[in-house]
Amino acid sequence: MVLKVIQWGVGNVGGEALSAVIANPGLELVGAWRHSGAGKGEDVGEQGGLPRAGVTATRSLQEIIELQADCVLYMPRLSDLDEVCAMLASGKNVIATPFAFYAKSLPKAERDKVDRACEEGQSTLYGTGINPGFAGMIQPAVLAGMSQHIRKVSVAERANWSYYNNAEITFAQMRFGHSKEEALLRNNPFAQFNSQIFCEQIYMLADAFDLTLDDLVTEQDLILADENFDIICGHVKKGTVCGQRYHWQGIVDSEVVIEIDALWNVGEKYPDHWPTPLDGWTVQVEGSPSMQTHFLCCASLDPNSTASLADHVHSTEVATAMQAVNSLKHVCAARPGIVAAHEMPLAMPYKPFRAH
Numbered sequence: 540m541v542l543k544v545i546q547w548g549v550g551n552v553g554g555e556a557l558s559a560v561i562a563n564p565g566l567e568l569v570g571a572w573r574h575s576g577a578g579k580g581e582d583v584g585e586q587g588g589l590p591r592a593g594v595t596a597t598r599s600l601q602e603i604i605e606l607q608a609d610c611v612l613y614m615p616r617l618s619d620l621d622e623v624c625a626m627l628a629s630g631k632n633v634i635a636t637p638f639a640f641y642a643k644s645l646p647k648a649e650r651d652k653v654d655r656a657c658e659e660g661q662s663t664l665y666g667t668g669i670n671p672g673f674a675g676m677i678q679p680a681v682l683a684g685m686s687q688h689i690r691k692v693s694v695a696e697r698a699n700w701s702y703y704n705n706a707e708i709t710f711a712q713m714r715f716g717h718s719k720e721e722a723l724l725r726n727n728p729f730a731q732f733n734s735q736i737f738c739e740q741i742y743m744l745a746d747a748f749d750l751t752l753d754d755l756v757t758e759q760d761l762i763l764a765d766e767n768f769d770i771i772c773g774h775v776k777k778g779t780v781c782g783q784r785y786h787w788q789g790i791v792d793s794e795v796v797i798e799i800d801a802l803w804n805v806g807e808k809y810p811d812h813w814p815t816p817l818d819g820w821t822v823q824v825e826g827s828p829s830m831q832t833h834f835l836c837c838a839s840l841d842p843n844s845t846a847s848l849a850d851h852v853h854s855t856e857v858a859t860a861m862q863a864v865n866s867l868k869h870v871c872a873a874r875p876g877i878v879a880a881h882e883m884p885l886a887m888p889y890k891p892f893r894a895h
Contacts, residue, residue: 542867543608545570545631546583549596551853552636553614554587555860560612561592563889566867570606571596574615604629609871612863613637616708617732620649623664627656632663632870634863639666640676640736641743642877653877663873666739667866667880668859670696674820674834675740675799676880680747682824682832689826692744695800695816701770701807702852710773715780715805722780724759734785737799741789744797747881752789752796760784762810770805781806784813862886 544566546557560566561584571583573596584592597603600622603611610632613623618638626633633639642653642664653664667673675694683689700709709715712729714722724730734757745752762782764775775781782804789797802813809815819835838846838854865886873883 541565541567542610542871543567543569544867545572545603545606545608545611546614547572547603547611548614548616549573549583549587550614550616551856552860553612554589555857556612556614556864557583557587557592558589559861559864559889561590563864565889566864568592568594569608570594570603572598572600572603574598600625604631610634610867612867614860614863620652624652624656627653627662627664628659630660630662632873633665634866634870635664635666636668636672636859636863638732638736639664639739639877640668640671641739641746641879642666643746643879644739644742650877657876661875663870663875663878665866665870665873665878665883667862667886669836669855669862670694670820671736671740672859672880673862674822675737676743677885678820678822678832678834679744679824680881682822682830683748685828685830686824687827689748689824691795691823691825692748692797693800693821693823693825694740694798695802695814695821695823697802697816697818697821699804699818701805702848704771704849704852706772709770709805713783713803715783716773716775717780718778719761719763719780722761722783724757730759734787737785737787737801740799741787741797743879743881745789746879748797750789750791750796752791753793754790756788756790758784758786758788760786760810760813762804764806765808768806775805781808782810782813784810861888865889 544560549557560568571594582591583594583596608631611626613633613635679692761780764777764781767777785801787799788795822832824830836855836858838850865888869884
């Protein structure tokens with residue numbers, strides 16, 4: 540059966556999803572939403588340098604709701620729960636990459652709103668991506684399948700944002716290059732949103748491991764630059780934020796049982812007092828047996844590759860998009876309501892070894 544798909548957002552992640560949908564004969568693109576360039580009568584595929592898709596993008600939520608579709612690939616930069624609930628209530632499943640990684644842990648009013656929308660539309664909401672998503676939710680759950688017992692699960696993400704060419708996210712939202720006061724968690728709405736979705740990972744893993752958390756603790760450590768320097772998308776002044784560590788800890792009986800570390804910096808200096816995992820994502824399961832995996836996503840591992848730095852950075856956006864696209868058939872077959880990574884079959888690609 541061919542699944543009818545709507546692509547919401549055609550930026551770095553959404554554009555990759557759009558390309559994959561157009562290329563898959565088992566999927567039919569029936570609609571698209573884009574923030575800019577919509578309503579000009581241009582084909583959404585051709586606008587992005589892709590094959591003709593036969594669809595013109597819109598900026599109208601109502602037009603999207605009126606379409607007949609099996610699923611919406613929801614990939615804006617920032618999420619809006621009301622528009623997602625409107626699509627769910629209209630009978631469309633939604634796969635989201637910016638949020639809803641464990642929507643069961645949303646505040647009660649928001650959770651109730653999602654539940655009502657899914658009930659009305661007999662639809663499913665699923666959040667996925669690379670991290671939150673595969674690295675911090677699926678990997679630990681898969682490793683746990685080889686465990687006799689577990690004492691602690693740890694996930695660490697280490698990333699140097701110097702090479703991410705997006706000033707809006709790096710400076711305006713993450714607040715690198717800002718004062719410490721401006722970047723504090725209590726003063727930065729984007730950091731609060733970001734923290735919430737990583738907390739969702741903790742709650743999902745607790746559910747997967749049949750744990751009831753006594754507490755979930757969030758810690759933030761901000762590092763200030765000791766000199767002026769430039770990164771790919773801007774300038775960082777001495778005395779402004781050049782490092783951000785977030786440490787989320789799920790606690791049972793006064794013991795940390797699940798922890799996630801985000802170790803993010805700009806510039807070439809890495810804080811001496813921070814943990815030093817390899818770049819990428821490291822998952823540790825301490826128990827019987829104890830296990831560790833390291834996950835790195837890049838454009839190519841071939842030493843003779845001509846991939847650029849931009850290509851390597853963009854590879855994580857490709858991975859995020861494909862984790863969603865490759866989950867389409869499972870989400871469309873799932874029970875109505877909120878589902879999470881540990882409840883879903885593994886995402887599998889369409890003919891991955893085909894010529895490209």
